Amino acid sequence: MKNIKLALLSSAVMLALMGCNESTPKSETTPTTAAQPSVKTESASAQLDTLLTNYFEDGLQFNPIGGTYIGRNEFNDDFIAPINEANRNEQLNFIKEYKNKLANIDKAQLTGQSLLSYEILARDLDLAIEGSQFPSHLMPINQMGGAHNTFAALGSGQSAQPFNTVEDYKAFEKRADGFIAWLESVEQSMRQGMKDKVVLPKPLAEKLLPQFQTHIVEKPEESLFWGPIAQLPESFSDEQKAELTSAYTAMISERLVPAYQKMADFLANEYIPNARESIGYSELPNGKAWYEYQIKQHTTLSLNADEIHDIGLSEVSRILSEMKKVKEAVGFKGDLKAFFEHLRTSDEFYYDTPEALIAAYEEVKEKIDAKLPQMFDIAPKAPYVVKAVEDFRAESAAGASYQSPAPDGSRPGIFYINTFNLKAQPKFLLETLSIHEAAPGHHFQIALQQEIEGLPLFRKFGGYTVFAEGWALYAESLGKELGLFTDPYMWYGRLSDEQLRAMRLVLDTGFHAKGWTRQQGIDYMLANSSMAESDIIAEVERYIAWPGQALSYKLGQFKIQELRDYCKKELGDKFDIKAFHTQILIDGALPMPILEEKIKRWVSEQK
Template identity: 50%
Template sequence: MKKTIVATTIAASIILGGCSDAQTGSQATVTADPSVASTTVQTAEQAYLALADNYFKDSLKLEPIYATFVGVNDYNDQFGSALTETYLKQRHELNTRYLKQVKAIDRDALSPALQLSYDMFSYDRNVALVSETFPEHFMPMNQFYSTVISMVQLGSGESAQPFNTVQDYTNWLSRLAGFVEWTKLAQTRMDEGIASKVVLPRVLVERIIPQLQAQLVSQPQQSLFYAPITQLPASFTAQEKAQLTQQYTQFIDEQLLPALSQLTDYFQHTYLPMARGSDGWWALPNGKVWYQHLANSHTTTTMSVDEIHQVGLSEVARILSEMDKVRQQVGFEGDLNAFFASLSSEPQYFFNDRQGLIDGYMALKDKINLELPNYFNVMPKADYIVKPVEHFREQSAAGASYDAPAVDGSRPGVFYINTFNLKAQPKWGMTTLSLHEAAPGHHFQIAIKQELSDIPQFQRFGGYTAFEEGWALYAEYLGIEMGMFNDPYQYFGKLSDEMLRAMRLVVDTGLHAKGWSREQAIEYMKDNSPMAESDIIAEVERYMAIPGQALSYKVGQLKILALRAEAEQALGDKFDLKAFHDQILTSGSLPMAVMEQKIHHWVAASKA
């Protein structure tokens, strides 16, 4: 997703170069901000591009860590003021102001590409303003998305935070000081959550505590936050190294470790006793309405929770039938549940050591890469590497995830594999997982999006889970056509992963809208898949922590497949699969309705 997680300027010369207003069909309009008096006259396209550019710059000021991730290093010394009243007010004003400004621009006067961008921009501001009405800031962290873990990763030297100069090192120390303040404010917000009965389920709090305890060491040099000092560049002078070492050691010892200790103590002794016994969002104040909003915002649809639940039940039944066909094909004697048990337990289906699993994925990468040119005109310039999930977070991390490459090309994408429990990583599930997380799944969609040069910045770096996860699940389907599933066991792995996404529709809605318990959700998944129980537990607890997110995979995939089928039928022999993939991947991440609009426009143009 992982997340998350896991989001501006079009060069005017590209779109407007050499074109007069009459040639582009643009109407004259005022500056991007109608409230600012100015005699400058702009076309609608110029006004929209300026607005999108200004919004992106303003959002980076408000979210300095986000700026670092998108390659803007102006705020690398800042943590940001998230959770403060000032921040909440500024975020509201940002969304309100830019929604008003974009409404003042004539959409009909924009090019088709900018009309799509305009629709995305308006959609984002509207959803953000609705999201503000729910008290998400009362639950500022969970076991799946943790600011503490994110900061450890940033400080590892292998993420977006640069550690090349002395200034880089002092920037990070300053950002850590902001993080220390955040740990205190987070406790204040959770206190407000306790008073408002907006708290995490008890089991999720129990998962957070060990993550925090892992950061509590007796010596600063043992802290994961000390990692930058172990990687001091050789170009630094002896004096610079000594000074930075002393500064980091003192800060970790006197400020950071005490702050983390206090946060851990708060979770253990204050928050845990007040955590709720219920597992779903329905139990929170206005929880069902809140969950419907989360379901719609994650899927970028207006589907009701009940409709999503029914789609899930239908898909689970269909995939179970396909799985049974595989059981018969391989000649397994026994029913489907016995087949599940065999695939989940027999030694030949698993690696004996962690490195063997990583090496297996590296070999798959080479195999898949050979086929990709037959299905894509546009492919990412950035490469990706395969790495195991870090030890400190492997017990609660997902089975696999993807991190985007550096925007400037200095760091490849990362396909993370969780090697903690090898019984949760069957050999028969490797092909589909690689297609989903790496190429042509998340790596293609996210890396290509970052590399686009002719769309506003918010499109390059923003995202919608339904699009991104829907594409990754579509990439698994594409693996059939690529010949990746000729082995029936690997095809079963594809069905197993698709089953996971179908079960999510049932379980996520069950937990948060229908009163299901954690145990009920776990049993449902055990009954309908061969997943390892440890994996199922991690999945269910993930849905408890980030409601609605898991709905987006299957909803997005079904929409992309429907649009492809529609285009194939409409264009017949004119249908070009590579061109269809170009259309999906070359505008950034799109809400479902905007993606549908784009494909319809492409089909009409292709017919003509």
């Protein structure tokens, strides 16, 4: 059930090793009081440790894909349970059971890291129960997200699913059968959504169709799922190779292709004709409350749609003023609209080939990595690599994204660049996008989180959009302090990226609370940025598909910057930027109110 947070990173939400600190980071264990722990305190802490371990392990049954991504190979043959009332109730009962167990632990006896874990889990469980009232299962997939795309990535042999042994290959065959059963339940849920008037907007449904059609092939060798067969290990015997080739031929031709064909037919002939013309959640049954819940879920903050919309309008105006300064600095003759058009269309700002684009990001990676010790005492051990987004998902994928490394070190982090449209990847975004997606942004934060000793697993592999994206956008703001953005166009790239996040505040709330149309959103972004129209359309449709998610970036950045300003004011000459960054990162992702309380405790201990 999408609204139940199992605190697992399963696909795309996760720097090379730096010499400044090669030791494994340890999470903060400073108690909130100086008193020595009593027997009762130890007992409450021990109870919590047991509960957290069981919560994580029991939760994997609902997210076996997450198990694969964190290296738990016993889950590699399983898939998400079909969507039905019984399975939804089972998941909800799981949440309620752990809420009751948590309530039996005396919070007053907990300190330090145990208190943080208690507060985080209590909040997550309450939010999950609140979210269960909304019928998200009736829109289980969209063009931006869904297990259908995750499954394809796993089956390609280029993701977390291992294909090293014969058993690995057979595990994926069994997982494929689970996927087919799940996909059938997706169709049934979407049929129910048609009856209940809870359906995707038509533009999103139309973008979903090609994601299924691409897997309808005449020959198995043309399928994405043939990838593991094309790369059969040399260590396999001829008999094993022949057996697996035959098995995958049958899996693709007799099971997967028919399943994809059936779903594509349903979308084309029944769902898309009945998709809704409106785009906002406010147009769905109980949609206003549903959207306010999405805001709370994604931002962890107590802000309503109107407040956020006004913040966005103010930020867009401020950043436009900064962009005008860049226009003047580079000597461009013409107004800002003409400058935007110049940046969109002039060949000098774009690469000619995907290979040149990827090479440029690899070069920037080395430049940034060398500067990070100026502001950080900690760094992840795991490296990251730069790769192009796979062809099968490139058309609907974001311009860039990050996938976390395997916890056991067998797979690096991946900074994905979408090369589908080179005109959507300007050169002036090189520095800011690399900072955001890789180091010291997502890779730095998420890989570090996975490496922290002593962190409960539900936190080690969990996350909050507002923390992860807020940190990444805050990391962009460090560029000048790190000696980057010296070229005015690179500085414009930083402003352009920040403007994107500011416009998100306006558009997300505009679509889902104020009745904005899709075209209205496109026109607004064209007027206030130099983004390519194709990129703008993908962004607009992303906000329509993921209500509330896009609010997290700017609001998270604001909160982290606010905490930095607070620390600097309170500590004065004692303020150390490296120490501050360590405190933000060292306990993993936290809801913003809990992060704020923690930072203020830390400040009081420094005085």
